[in-house]
Amino acid sequence: MQDSHRWIQRHWRRLQWGQFLGVSADYLAMCLVGLGSAILLVKLFLPQLWPHALWLGLALCLVPFLAWRKVQRVRFTRTEATALLDRKLQAGGLLMTLSEAPDDQWQQHLPRVEHLWRESLPKVRPRRFASLVTVPLAFAVASCFIPLRENTPLQATPRKVAQQTTDQLEAILKTLEEADVLKEEEKEALRKEIEKFAEETHQQPLTHEQWETADSLKQQLQMSWERNERSLESASQALEQLLSALANQGEMSADQLQQLENSLGQNLQSLAQKAGQGKLGDLSEGLLDKLNQLAQSGKLDLPENAEQRQKMLDELKQKLQEESEKLAKQRSECQGLCEGGNCPGGQCQGEGQCEGNKPGQGGVTRGRGDAPMIWGAESDLANTKFKEIVLPPGTLDDPSEQILGLTYKEPEVNVAETAPRGELRETDPSAGRATWDRKLNPRHRETVRKFFNAERKAQSIPADGGL
Amino acid sequence: MSPEPLLSPEEVSSSREVISRLLDGLGQAILGQEVLLKLAVTCILARGHLLLEGLPGLGKTELVKSLSALLNLSFRRVQFTPDLLPGDIVGSPILEEQDGGRRLVFHQGPIFANLLLADEINRATPKTQSALLEAMQERRVTVMGTTHPLPLPFFVLATQNPIELEGTYPLPEAQLDRFAFKIQVDGIGPETLQTIITKRHHGEPPVLKPVVSADELDVLFARVDRVHLPEAVANYIARLVSATHARYEDSPEVARQFIRFGASPRAAIALANTARAAALIAGKPNVGFEEVKFVAPSVLSHRIILDYSARMEGWDNPSLIQELIARVPEVDREIPADVRV
Numbered sequence: 001m002q003d004s005h006r007w008i009q010r011h012w013r014r015l016q017w018g019q020f021l022g023v024s025a026d027y028l029a030m031c032l033v034g035l036g037s038a039i040l041l042v043k044l045f046l047p048q049l050w051p052h053a054l055w056l057g058l059a060l061c062l063v064p065f066l067a068w069r070k071v072q073r074v075r076f077t078r079t080e081a082t083a084l085l086d087r088k089l090q091a092g093g094l095l096m097t098l099s100e101a102p103d104d105q106w107q108q109h110l111p112r113v114e115h116l117w118r119e120s121l122p123k124v125r126p127r128r129f130a131s132l133v134t135v136p137l138a139f140a141v142a143s144c145f146i147p148l149r150e151n152t153p154l155q156a157t158p159r160k161v162a163q164q165t166t167d168q169l170e171a172i173l174k175t176l177e178e179a180d181v182l183k184e185e186e187k188e189a190l191r192k193e194i195e196k197f198a199e200e201t202h203q204q205p206l207t208h209e210q211w212e213t214a215d216s217l218k219q220q221l222q223m224s225w226e227r228n229e230r231s232l233e234s235a236s237q238a239l240e241q242l243l244s245a246l247a248n249q250g251e252m253s254a255d256q257l258q259q260l261e262n263s264l265g266q267n268l269q270s271l272a273q274k275a276g277q278g279k280l281g282d283l284s285e286g287l288l289d290k291l292n293q294l295a296q297s298g299k300l301d302l303p304e305n306a307e308q309r310q311k312m313l314d315e316l317k318q319k320l321q322e323e324s325e326k327l328a329k330q331r332s333e334c335q336g337l338c339e340g341g342n343c344p345g346g347q348c349q350g351e352g353q354c355e356g357n358k359p360g361q362g363g364v365t366r367g368r369g370d371a372p373m374i375w376g377a378e379s380d381l382a383n384t385k386f387k388e389i390v391l392p393p394g395t396l397d398d399p400s401e402q403i404l405g406l407t408y409k410e411p412e413v414n415v416a417e418t419a420p421r422g423e424l425r426e427t428d429p430s431a432g433r434a435t436w437d438r439k440l441n442p443r444h445r446e447t448v449r450k451f452f453n454a455e456r457k458a459q460s461i462p463a464d465g466g467l
Numbered sequence: 468m469s470p471e472p473l474l475s476p477e478e479v480s481s482s483r484e485v486i487s488r489l490l491d492g493l494g495q496a497i498l499g500q501e502v503l504l505k506l507a508v509t510c511i512l513a514r515g516h517l518l519l520e521g522l523p524g525l526g527k528t529e530l531v532k533s534l535s536a537l538l539n540l541s542f543r544r545v546q547f548t549p550d551l552l553p554g555d556i557v558g559s560p561i562l563e564e565q566d567g568g569r570r571l572v573f574h575q576g577p578i579f580a581n582l583l584l585a586d587e588i589n590r591a592t593p594k595t596q597s598a599l600l601e602a603m604q605e606r607r608v609t610v611m612g613t614t615h616p617l618p619l620p621f622f623v624l625a626t627q628n629p630i631e632l633e634g635t636y637p638l639p640e641a642q643l644d645r646f647a648f649k650i651q652v653d654g655i656g657p658e659t660l661q662t663i664i665t666k667r668h669h670g671e672p673p674v675l676k677p678v679v680s681a682d683e684l685d686v687l688f689a690r691v692d693r694v695h696l697p698e699a700v701a702n703y704i705a706r707l708v709s710a711t712h713a714r715y716e717d718s719p720e721v722a723r724q725f726i727r728f729g730a731s732p733r734a735a736i737a738l739a740n741t742a743r744a745a746a747l748i749a750g751k752p753n754v755g756f757e758e759v760k761f762v763a764p765s766v767l768s769h770r771i772i773l774d775y776s777a778r779m780e781g782w783d784n785p786s787l788i789q790e791l792i793a794r795v796p797e798v799d800r801e802i803p804a805d806v807r808v
Contacts, residue, residue: 015806087798093756097695129805
């Protein structure tokens with residue numbers, strides 16, 4: 001290959017490299033601005049997407065590829081590159097000619113000093129590339145350091161709140177069913193109520209009546225728990241009393257013992273019904289028969305044999321204790337729902353969010369009813385009686401006059417016996433009120449009058465005309 | 468197809484020597500008009516017709532007469548007047564008695580010469596002017612259905628006056644388009660005038676002897692044809708001519724605004740041919756951008772028609788062509804900013 005062709009090739013490549021740099025700089029700047037904007041948007045409006053938005057930065061890897069493709073479409077032709085080099089060398093078209101029609105003789109007429117060829121090659125200007133990319137790059141990097149906007153809880157829409165409430169009610173009902181503390185009819189009634197509530201609140205936001213319905217349902221469910229717990233507790237107490245009485249048999253009459261047995265029988269009704277439904281399978285046959293009998297006849301018939309009776313009562317005590325512990329465990333598992341969620345008072349602002357449970361911050365939908373009322377940090381202007389008005393000088397008609405002092409009281413004017421008369425009366429303070437009034441600017445006088453009138457009214461002093 | 472071999476340095480050198488003799492000879496007759504002489508020789512070497520426009524007394528006719536003398540070509544001069552008829556130029560059939568019978572014999576007009584000086588061509592009627600159309604384009608004339616070839620080479624060197632326009636007939640566009648060059652003959656400086664009045668008694672020019680033979684001229688013509696036109700330069704010519712058309716998308720705004728009709732393809736051909744001749748005169752085996760720029764004003768200025776608003780804005784044909792040359796880049800693409808030299 002001749003030297004001129006080699007230089008043409010180098011020139012051509014340099015031009016393409018320049019095109020590539022130019023297009024790359026444009027694309028890179030656009031991508032960096034886009035990336036910075038996207039990060040900024042994510043940080044300000046979609047903070048939950050951070051730092052996943054950084055994956056957008058992978059688009060920067062496509063820039064060289066896209067730039068190269070663009071350059072391939074618009075790149076210089078070899079003829080153009082040769083013409084530009086010819087012009088730079090001031091070869092008068094000879095270089096172009098020899099690239100199209102090689103001729104050894106004319107080849108000698110081309111510049112033979114390599115320095116000239118080298119000088120004719122365009123130089124890469126990284127500074128321009130850097131100047132184009134620097135600002136967008138700084139913007140993109142700076143956007144990464146902008147603090148993430150506080151992750152505000154999702155606004156609970158009315159529909160969402162209704163759904164949450166319905167879910168909560170259904171969860172409580174399910175727990176109650178599992179704990180087997182509801183009667184069938186109660187269960188059906190509650191289920192229907194919850195379904196009706198869900199249907200009503202499916203499309204429309206919650207009204208205050210529906211909130212009351214939800215509260216009522218929750219209360220019913222809570223009461224079912226408590227009723228069952230009380231029932232077990234009273235049964236345990238009755239059993240304890242009976243056991244205590246039997247231990248001290250000589251101290252109690254037969255009627256009193258029978259009364260205690262009856263009381264125990266009444267408190268064991270719910271347990272007897274469970275036994276009747278076969279839900280207490282781990283009991284001994286004797287106790288099971290007695291409980292079935294209780295469920296049917298409503299009367300507890302304990303064995304006559306003291307030993308057998310003691311054994312049965314001990315088994316019954318153990319069973320009651322188990323039932324009580326089971327119920328307590330289920331209730332503790334249900335703590336999140338059965339007692340108003342994780343948030344005391346049940347005022348959650350969103351899913352699992354309790355940030356709103358601070359006095360004065362309220363909940364999204366209903367506010368906090370149990371926030372303590374605190375008074376303090378009163379305004380500095382609490383004692384201000386009237387708004388401060390800066391007035392222009394009012395009384396200093398004579399420059400020689402001086403302010404001797406300021407009081408909150410009406411000025412006392414003693415009319416001198418030797419008070420001047422005639423024209424001097426107009427200017428001498430000793431001449432009396434009229435002179436003083438005359439000297440005071442009407443605007444000042446009105447302001448002072450307002451002040452003292454207000455003070456007198458506050459002190460229940462009857463206004464006597466004063467000023 | 469292998470490209471035609473370039474002119475050898477020896478061929479270029481010998482051509483340049485012949486051309487130098489011609490230019491020197493013209494320089495003896497016409498003083499202080501080097502550019503004009505170079506353009507005239509360029510036009511002759513490109514086998515183009517030349518229209519000289521200038522005030523009386525600037526040496527237009529003398530230039531043509533000098534050319535004919537130096538080139539040793541047959542020369543005829545026709546003074547165009549309003550009553551001149553086409554037959555007065557191309558010739559006419561004459562009834563003659565021959566061999567006892569009478570027959571029409573075609574008598575050649577003054578156009579049957581290598582060099583025709585059409586002096587003050589715009590004083591003839593359009594009918595007479597159009598008699599030159601076929602001759603200038605096809606180098607032949609047709610009279611009464613018979614075509615008569617003109618002697619080669621054939622040049623029309625015309626002159627016209629830009630003043631005294633009363634009783635003149637501006638050349639039609641088709642006629643103008645056939646002139647390869649239209650050259651404005653400008654006045655000369657005081658130094659040249661002093662030389663003229665010192666050396667030319669009674670204004671008579673020196674007697675010129677032929678310095679270029681017919682053979683040498685043929686060789687020059689052949690070598691002009693072999694001057695290489697690079698692709699990029701051809702592209703530049705094409706863009707330059709296209710830029711005179713308002714509909715061309717890359718046309719400069721000044722052309723869109725002020726040019727009503729642009730140059731024809733014949734202009735592009737003339738531009739390429741005359742640029743080749745200019746390159747040979749410059750001693751180059753190829754055309755460069757400089758040669759195109761040198762001949763473009765003479766080739767294009769008479770081939771565009773300006774809008775009426777151009778004159779109001781102070782534009783005329785030569786200045787507009789100069790503006791186009793300045794605006795149209797030699798290479799359509801600029802060096803990218805990221806690799807500036």
